Amino acid sequence: MLFIFLISSAQGALVNQQPIFYTSIDILATNCSCSGTNNTSVHQLLRLIRNAFNLGISKDSNDYLFAYNLFVRLGNWLLIFTNFVPISLMVTLEMVKFFQGLLIGRDYRLKSPSVQSSNLNEELGQIEHIFSDKTGTLTCNIMEFKQIIIGGCTYGALDSKTLEQNDYIQDEELQSFTQVANVDFRDKRLINAISDVKDPMHQKIIDVLFMITTCHTVLVDYKDGKLIYNASSPDELALLNFARFVGMEFQGIDENNLIKIKFNEQIYEWQVMEVFEFTSTRKRQSVLVRDKRNDEIWLFSKGADSILLDDSRLSKKELDNKEDKQKIEYQLQQCGKNGLRTLVLCRRKIDPRLYTDWNKKYSAASMAIENRDHQMQALQNDIEGNYEILGATAIEDKLQQDVADTIQTIKDAGIKIWVLTGDKIETAINIGYSCKLLSNDLLQHIVDEQEEHMVRSKLEEVLRNLKDSDQQALIISGDSLLHALKPDISSKVMQIGDMCKVVLCCRVSPKQKQDVVTLVRTQKPNCCTLAIGDGANDVNMITAAHVGIGLRGVEGQQAARASDYAVSEFRELRRLLFYHGRECYRRNSVLVCYTFYKNILIVLPQFWYGTVSMYSAESLYDTFLYQLFNILYGAIPIIVYGIFDEEHADDVLTENTEQNFYIQGIQGVLFNHKIFWYWCFSGVWQAAVVSFFCTYALAGFVHQEGYTLYIWAQGTMVFGLVTVICNLKVLIFSNTFTPALIISIIFSLVSYLISWLVVDNLESAEAYQVMGSLLSTPNFHLGNILIIVLACSIDISLSTKVNKQLLKPDTEAKSLQKKADKEKEIFAGTQKLGGGKLTQQKEYTGFVYNCLEVEDPENRERYMI
């Protein structure tokens, strides 16, 4: 634009150098200088030189001063071209964004959404990275006991349908049971087996229940006379509540480590002798107890199947009977696939003599000064073995509704998800599986080191092992992250993160959450990030990301208040991104381009007209009408478009399965230099068509009565056509036509006609008494048809919308096919290449034992239920 401006003003100054007729009439009537019939540069140069001599002659005029002319002409063109600056853009955009925000806020398919800053509507459509909290965001933060596997028999089910009607505990019957939280167990078979002593499973079930009620670290509290469990781990809480639910109540442990268990109105007592606590390396917890009834000593263990079901730890009897083990492994796998957290329960009967021996060593070890931990662990390890499998439990960490689906869609759309959680690695992985964040075909890179050099070397190792496909996941712990976020290492993390579909950051503090977001923002400055969380600990992260989304959850309003958009559930993110965000991005980018286009279309005819008016910067338009252009004639349809247009129906976009509708925002294909210049160019050529066609259509003898037309008639025709064309343009690129859009366009045109009528009778206006002569000229009407059809037809044929609808389907289908083929190839490739690696990774079974090992006080609070 500046270029055009400079060229035209310089040209204007140069041309004006030629003593054009009126100055020659005026001053140099006798001078033989001539004006340009021939605008060749040689002539101009000659004239320039000649005029330099004229300088001395014309004392009283500035008209021959090159510098003066340049200055004046520059100013004239500047005045004309100031309208390129789309002052209306900011107003329009802000208005549209405000209304878009209002619409998002009133979307009836979202649960009470609220929009805190509508400025970010279009950024919702360009999200490349999502940072999500886990607890409360992906999960409901509720553990529910679902299944128990005893002796190859699975009790309980994920939903009512898999159980037979007779076995299902109906809601009414549920009232007769002990009311406990965290249990969703509706299998009558187990209840019956407990009450029926003759049942073959009876004894096994009782054993398991005793095991569950003894092997834990839960404390008991009485509040208002009611029994309350005080657990450090929600899993243990769920287990104990389950036992209570079926009738075996843990009543506490006294100062002599005597556990009291109430069952069938009888109190059973177990003496706890040792407790081997859970650690993430041991992946199991054990207790040594003595049954007060018969003084038998038992070792009860619960933990990961990978440890407890290891051949080296099982008793001979179990090893002989391989079938049982395989059966339980299969059942565990099924549970894992369903996203359940499993614990294997084992026991070992210990010979009193063995115990005395072992106890001696153990107490010695516990008093050792050197190497105590190591010695104790070795002894624990010694005794934990020779197991007899009791069964397994499955607990559901209840996900929010549709989380898995939402995450799958988000991943498919090409958005990278980083889950930042305060949980331990196992818990995070478990949740990762249950919400489809992780799957067995994703290659997992786990970085869990304490020391900086270890982290560094581990990251380098991961980098070496990286594959080309993005079927990988990075799982990194908070301790490693502490080092990994240091400036020199962080680029490596980013490199790995870039190649991974999913990144899980475990045991991170709120500050680290923020740091991770900042890391991505600094390393990839052009990518748009979104953070979603529900608690106060997510506020840092929410404010650090471009777009912050707060969930109104159980944890209070802090996150929702700090966020840009507040919703109630994670799954609403889908509608927010794929429908609202995507469409807002599309509409707003069109709106910006259109505003520039509109201003070019209205301003440039005057430049084109300059070519026939000596670049004298003559304005073509009536001042009054011109002032109203951006307010009345060209403003409203684009606002209506910006608020209400939609390319595809909301459900199609939200599903995002037909094709990846969202990718346009990530790639930024709708607003870039190419698109912008395309719009500008379309303004330029349409302006040229309008300007030249109008001037030539109305030139000469065009009226039946012989009258000729004049500059203001041509200018008014140009103005009218610009108004019509830029209004029709909205129709051309609109995807949906709402009555409001059509009415607004009609309003624009009618308001133009009315104001023209007013101006036509306004004596001081340039367009005074123009309408009558224009309307009686047939060429005016013919020219209108000609120009509108020409401009619009070329616009339509170039319009991406029409081309998409007319021409793309099969090419799209082809590209989709290609993509699918390629994915198949890649998949096959990974299986071939990384086969070894992948098969080495043990099939996921869903073990997790959520134990409080979190130093973060906020997280600690969270687990205190």
Added chain:
Amino acid sequence: MIICINYPIYRYIVDYKQKQYLIINKISSDMNDSKGIIHWLFLKKWHPVPTVASTVALFSIIGVLFLILGIVITVINNQIIEVSLHKYNAQVDFNNEEQCQLNNATKNYTCTVEWDLPEIKAPIYFYYELENFYQNHRRYVSSKSSTQLSGTPIGSSDASTFCNPIKQESDLWDYQQKVHIDVNNKRIPRVANKTNVANPCGLIAKSFFNDTYKLFKEDGTTQVVIDETGISWPNDVGKKYQASPNTSTSQWINPENEHFIVWMRTAGLPQFRKLWGHIEEDLPAGKYKLQFEHNYDQTKFNGAKNIVMSTSGPFGGKNLFLAVAFIVVGVIQILIAIAFLIKKLKGGNSFGVRRAE
């Protein structure tokens, strides 16, 4: 639910899938909740889906129509007789050639030029045409005072605001200071006060074109009457241009003079025609003599003065531009249609299949 709306460009097929049907139901149920009109205005949506056939058909129909229109205009153009006398002051007899080409504005020198004309039927419109005269220059266009032209005298400050650089009588030509030209183009002598505001002031007025013409048959005595009235736009006379109260002394030309009104409507292109008169009798073919008063010096703008006589058709005179433009645009439409067709043929069967939404 399929709603088809006959619209020139597209057939609109609305949301036929069950799912969207539900949404529409939802909207309409909302409408029943008496927030109706807003929902109808904004949430009732048509998805226009063009098909290849309709698009191609539409473009080719427009193309054909335009071609036909272009041809019709060409035919009409051919029925119009337009004759022109290029640079008439250069074509005069040898005797007074010199006089006629000089700047003899004050002398009202009369020259004669011979002109071969074909047979022309009335009404014939008589134009003068100037070349390389930039009536559309920014400074020129704005150099006039509407107030003054509508009969209200203006002060010198107004004159310098609107009429720069022709403000005073002394800025006008000498001959303009000495005469008053009345409505019928008669020159009445007057004495100008050089310090008075020029009336009418401004560049447009000063550069008023003042050649006059008479047309004679071959014998040189039978005059063909050129009617000089009714040459300006009817709504201009008496409304926009009105004489001052004492026009003959204060004004150098009566603004109600039709030639003046025609001149004041500044042309949009550097080569322009202005209506000078019309002849209401049929002219048989033959030689004619054009007598003109050579007052206007074309050398000042290094241009040319031409005479054009033309008959009129429904679209006015000959207009080559419009005829060519219609044909070209028609061809463009057909080319677009062909381009779509070619793409369709290349695209195969799935082309243009409506994508399920």
